[in-house]
Amino acid sequence: MNHNTGWKNILIVFFLLLSTLYALPNIYGSDLAIQISGTGNYIVSDQDVKDIEVALADNDIDHKSIGLVDSRILIRFNDSQSQLSSKALLKESLSRNYVVALNLAPSIPQWLSNIGGKAMSLGLDLRGGVHFLLEVDMDAVIATSINRYENELRSLLKKDRLYRKILKENNFLVVKFKEQNLKDQAKKVIRDELPDLMIVQGSESELQLSLEVTANAQSVSKKSALKQNLTTLRNRVNELGVAEPIIQQQGTDRIVVQLPGVQDTARAKEILGAVATLEFRMVDEKNDLQSAVNSGKTPSGSKLYYFKDGRPLLLKTSVIVTGENIIDAASGVDQHSSPMVSITLDNAGGRSMLETTKEYLHHRMAVVYIENNVETIIKDGETIKSRSKTQDIINAATIQSTFSNRFQITGLDSSREARNLALLLRAGSLSAPIEIIEERTIGPSLGADNIKKGLISVLVGFALVLVFMGLRYRVFGLVANAALTINLVTIVSILSLLQATLTLPGIAGIVLTVGMAVDANVLIFERIKEELHVNNNIQKAISEGYGKALLTIADANITTLIAALVLFSFGTGPVKGFAVTLSIGIITSMFTAIIVSRAIINMIYGRKKVEELAI
Amino acid sequence: MSLKSLKVPSIDFINKRKYALIFSALLFAMSVVSLGIQGLKLGIDFTGGTLIEIGYEQTADLEEIRTKLSDANYIGTNVQYFGSDTEVLIQLEPQEVSSAKLSSSIIRMLGEDVDVRRVEFVGPKVGEELTNDGGLALLYALIGILIYVALRFEYRFALGSISALVHDVVITLGVFSVLQIEFDLTVLAALLAVIGYSLNDTIVVFDRIRENFLSTRHTDPKPIINDALNQTLARTLMTSLTTLLVLLALYFLGGEVIHSFAGALIIGVVIGTYSSIYVASSMILTLGIAKEDMLPSEKEKKEIDARP
Numbered sequence: 001m002n003h004n005t006g007w008k009n010i011l012i013v014f015f016l017l018l019s020t021l022y023a024l025p026n027i028y029g030s031d032l033a034i035q036i037s038g039t040g041n042y043i044v045s046d047q048d049v050k051d052i053e054v055a056l057a058d059n060d061i062d063h064k065s066i067g068l069v070d071s072r073i074l075i076r077f078n079d080s081q082s083q084l085s086s087k088a089l090l091k092e093s094l095s096r097n098y099v100v101a102l103n104l105a106p107s108i109p110q111w112l113s114n115i116g117g118k119a120m121s122l123g124l125d126l127r128g129g130v131h132f133l134l135e136v137d138m139d140a141v142i143a144t145s146i147n148r149y150e151n152e153l154r155s156l157l158k159k160d161r162l163y164r165k166i167l168k169e170n171n172f173l174v175v176k177f178k179e180q181n182l183k184d185q186a187k188k189v190i191r192d193e194l195p196d197l198m199i200v201q202g203s204e205s206e207l208q209l210s211l212e213v214t215a216n217a218q219s220v221s222k223k224s225a226l227k228q229n230l231t232t233l234r235n236r237v238n239e240l241g242v243a244e245p246i247i248q249q250q251g252t253d254r255i256v257v258q259l260p261g262v263q264d265t266a267r268a269k270e271i272l273g274a275v276a277t278l279e280f281r282m283v284d285e286k287n288d289l290q291s292a293v294n295s296g297k298t299p300s301g302s303k304l305y306y307f308k309d310g311r312p313l314l315l316k317t318s319v320i321v322t323g324e325n326i327i328d329a330a331s332g333v334d335q336h337s338s339p340m341v342s343i344t345l346d347n348a349g350g351r352s353m354l355e356t357t358k359e360y361l362h363h364r365m366a367v368v369y370i371e372n373n374v375e376t377i378i379k380d381g382e383t384i385k386s387r388s389k390t391q392d393i394i395n396a397a398t399i400q401s402t403f404s405n406r407f408q409i410t411g412l413d414s415s416r417e418a419r420n421l422a423l424l425l426r427a428g429s430l431s432a433p434i435e436i437i438e439e440r441t442i443g444p445s446l447g448a449d450n451i452k453k454g455l456i457s458v459l460v461g462f463a464l465v466l467v468f469m470g471l472r473y474r475v476f477g478l479v480a481n482a483a484l485t486i487n488l489v490t491i492v493s494i495l496s497l498l499q500a501t502l503t504l505p506g507i508a509g510i511v512l513t514v515g516m517a518v519d520a521n522v523l524i525f526e527r528i529k530e531e532l533h534v535n536n537n538i539q540k541a542i543s544e545g546y547g548k549a550l551l552t553i554a555d556a557n558i559t560t561l562i563a564a565l566v567l568f569s570f571g572t573g574p575v576k577g578f579a580v581t582l583s584i585g586i587i588t589s590m591f592t593a594i595i596v597s598r599a600i601i602n603m604i605y606g607r608k609k610v611e612e613l614a615i
Numbered sequence: 616m617s618l619k620s621l622k623v624p625s626i627d628f629i630n631k632r633k634y635a636l637i638f639s640a641l642l643f644a645m646s647v648v649s650l651g652i653q654g655l656k657l658g659i660d661f662t663g664g665t666l667i668e669i670g671y672e673q674t675a676d677l678e679e680i681r682t683k684l685s686d687a688n689y690i691g692t693n694v695q696y697f698g699s700d701t702e703v704l705i706q707l708e709p710q711e712v713s714s715a716k717l718s719s720s721i722i723r724m725l726g727e728d729v730d731v732r733r734v735e736f737v738g739p740k741v742g743e744e745l746t747n748d749g750g751l752a753l754l755y756a757l758i759g760i761l762i763y764v765a766l767r768f769e770y771r772f773a774l775g776s777i778s779a780l781v782h783d784v785v786i787t788l789g790v791f792s793v794l795q796i797e798f799d800l801t802v803l804a805a806l807l808a809v810i811g812y813s814l815n816d817t818i819v820v821f822d823r824i825r826e827n828f829l830s831t832r833h834t835d836p837k838p839i840i841n842d843a844l845n846q847t848l849a850r851t852l853m854t855s856l857t858t859l860l861v862l863l864a865l866y867f868l869g870g871e872v873i874h875s876f877a878g879a880l881i882i883g884v885v886i887g888t889y890s891s892i893y894v895a896s897s898m899i900l901t902l903g904i905a906k907e908d909m910l911p912s913e914k915e916k917k918e919i920d921a922r923p
Contacts, residue, residue, distance in 0.1 A: 049639065065695075125872075133741065156617070265734065266719040269715055269716065269720075273715070353843065375714050376712075376738055376739060377711060377712050377737060379711075386712075424738070437740060438736065438741045439736040440734070440735050441734035442732070442737075443730060443733060444733040445670060445730055446668070446733050446872075448869060450872065453870035453873075454869065454873075456868045457861075457865045460868055461862075461864035461865060464857075464864060465861060468856065501870045504869075507802075508865060508876060508877070511862070512858070512861065512880065515860065516815070516858055518854070518857050519850075519854040519858075522850050522854050522857075523850050526849050526850045529849075552818070552822040552823075555767060555818045556822075557695060557815070559763055559764070559818055560811035560812065561811075562759040562760055563756045563759075563810050563811035563814070564750055564807075564811060565759075566759060566807065567752065567807045569747050570751060570752035570755070575800055575801065579804070582811075
């Protein structure tokens with residue numbers, strides 16, 4: 001009774017070593033660093049490392065170390081001054097193939113990271129950063145896809161002049177026919193050529209058909225819209241330069257974006273949500289502008305547009321080049337030092353631009369800035385989505401000479417606007433409008449405060465429990481304290497290994513676990529005391545105490561675990577963090593409070609004659 | 616402490632349960648009334664809206680901020696100090712146009728030199744979802760526990776523990792309602808933790824009640840339950856004390872953000888400890904628990920027979 005078998009001791013010692021080892025990375029601090037990675041297909045190389053080292057040396061910027069890890073270059077610095085100045089330097093000198101981002105790199109010794117040692121990953125509330133939940137406007141996606149099918153249907157049925165009229169009603173396409181046999185012909189063609197369209201059950205009358213897009217096709221367009229938006233958002237985040245961003249799909253129509261360490265959140269918001277593009281159109285110089293404004297009737301082939309300051313202008317409806325044709329854009333200032341964006345077009349766009357500028361030399365061309373917005377508004381107590389489209393002329397200038405794929409546009413309000421526009425044009429446009437439906441931003445100062453306060457409360461709570469247990473249960477209390485310490489180390493090592501995100505509520509979960517973990521030991525010790533009371537056999541009392549308390553402990557902990565698991569499956573963000581640490585804590589505390597404490601007790605009291613227990 | 620000093624207390628819990636019942640009923644009724652009349656002060660997690668926490672170099676002028684906000688026609692604003700008088704918390708109800716841009720324009724309005732410590736924006740739809748999910752989470756936790764306890768013990772124990780849990784949750788909510796402390800997502804998490812904690816306590820007592828029923832020839836449930844309560848009292852108080860110690864550390868040192876969370880847990884642990892002693896056991900007594908209900912299955916019987 002009450003002795004440890006050899007293999008059990010070895011197992012416990014092995015476990016202790018392992019958990020200490022993997023908790024270890026957390027005691028090393030982190031370095032201020034810059035992380036450089038390639039965009040798209042570009043992968044950074046050793047040559048890049050050499051080039052950067054030279055550039056840093058040329059500008060007398062000190063760095064602690066530089067290295068290539070997981071196809072990313074990590075440069076560590078001793079102070080934030082050199083970190084910031086080298087970011088500015090590298091951002092300027094490196095081409096657009098690179099993403100330069102500020103980062104905090106844990107300074108773990110090489111041998112430790114070689115065996116997979118990692119520090120806990122800190123949540124945004126501890127390191128500062130932005131969390132966005134974006135919702136893709138799927139109604140707009142469906143509306144666009146219906147327009148597309150309408151066009152396809154029209155061209156399909158036009159060949160044999162099958163239809164009389166095609167109307168769009170809500171999300172249905174209504175086709176009207178002159179004769180019934182034409183309708184039957186059309187039905188066959190649609191079935192063969194446009195399987196994504198389906199006849200609405202019971203809607204068919206003698207000369208009319210209602211069609212809807214199949215659920216399958218709808219979900220395909222939704223999926224592809226979401227996928228394309230994810231890609232565009234990734235590009236935009238890369239342009240912003242963020243280390244370790246998270247851009248993830250959530251559910252069928254939402255995207256989570258987490259940007260650790262971003263300082264200028266206003267800009268991040270502007271950039272992520274913007275659905276902006278450009279269109280180039282010729283100015284309609286033949287028709288009279290004033291009469292169009294007065295009568296409200298625009299001549300066919302033209303449309304009325306406005307400058308930002310409200311001046312009207314008639315533009316031709318045919319578009320020369322759209323934002324889709326833009327492959328590169330960079331902001332800067334022109335010779336009058338007003339902000340401008342220089343643009344590079346793809347081949348098709350360049351060709352079209354060349355033809356137009358040849359044909360319309362000395363005529364005026366306008367640049368229209370188009371922005372789609374979707375906002376949730378509360379109207380009469382109900383929340384509805386409101387969509388708006390702004391189309392502003394930012395510039396209308398006379399074509400002085402022919403040009404093709406490279407040119408500049410001016411007429412922007414500020415260099416900030418020029419910078420944002422260039423970025424948006426580079427990153428590509430979103431295929432459907434998105435709206436930020438949740439934002440949680442933690443400033444860097446609050447993040448640092450949270451870490452400090454969280455750490456202090458864990459330590460103080462922990463110390464209080466240690467003192468209390470020692471006073472109440474003496475030697476057994478100290479054993480419980482040892483078990484509790486091991487428990488804490490184990491929780492930290494498991495969190496580090498799983499790379500679960502530690503949040504402030506997560507720390508609270510650890511604190512709570514510390515308080516509750518001793519419960520198992522309290523149960524056991526109180527039971528041992530009782531057994532001593534009825535039976536003077538000390539060894540038996542220890543063994544019975546552990547044995548009888550075991551089921552109770554298991555029951556009590558499993559019920560708490562149920563609550564924690566429910567929290568985990570329903571909780572979001574910070575609440576999830578709490579559930580994770582609480583669950584891990586419950587499991588590890590069972591192990592340390594029962595098995596580890598027993599082993600220590602056995603070492604102290606086992607297999608010898610004991611007169612009195614210090615309990 | 617030597618063997619001699621070990622004494623199991625002999626407090627007559629069961630015969631005093633009338634008073635406990637009156638006390639609980641009173642608290643419960645007050646909570647329900649308060650929840651019905653003034654309800655909970657729901658945070659933006661559930662109502663939707665915008666929250667901005669800003670740090671100033673010097674003492675912040677709340678009036679000035681309020682004037683600026685009302686001049687800009689924002690409705691339902693609440694401006695207060697947060698933790699210290701250099702930190703300000705601005706909360707806005709959902710505006711007519713609810714968008715994440717709102718916080719940016721307010722921050723711009725307040726000036727460039729402020730330290731933006733925290734911004735939270737919850738769209739109306741998300742708030743609604745979080746409320747639904749939160750309610751469901753509480754419900755599922757209760758159901759899961761009910762099933763587990765019913766399987767491990769007996770349905771009367773399950774009902775007893777659930778009534779204790781409902782008691783704890785309603786009274787904790789009641790305290791939040793009476794004091795109008797803000798109820799946010801973290802408080803909801805705390806409430807679920809309270810459920811787990813209070814249940815933990817209750818299960819320990821129930822375990823002992825069952826054990827006592829099986830190890831004695833007496834059939835009167837009152838002294839058996841009373842003994843069990845006395846035997847587990849030391850443990851119940853010890854665990855509550857250690858838990859309260861760490862929670863107090865969290866409350867006073869963990870910072871303003873975690874205040875409501877730690878507060879909810881402290882209230883919950885105190886009420887949970889009380890309810891596991893007075894509510895859960897008197898409930899199973901009222902439901903008519905008897906020795907026959909404890910009779911073990913065939914397998915367990917053999918084990919008991921084998922005991923000396």
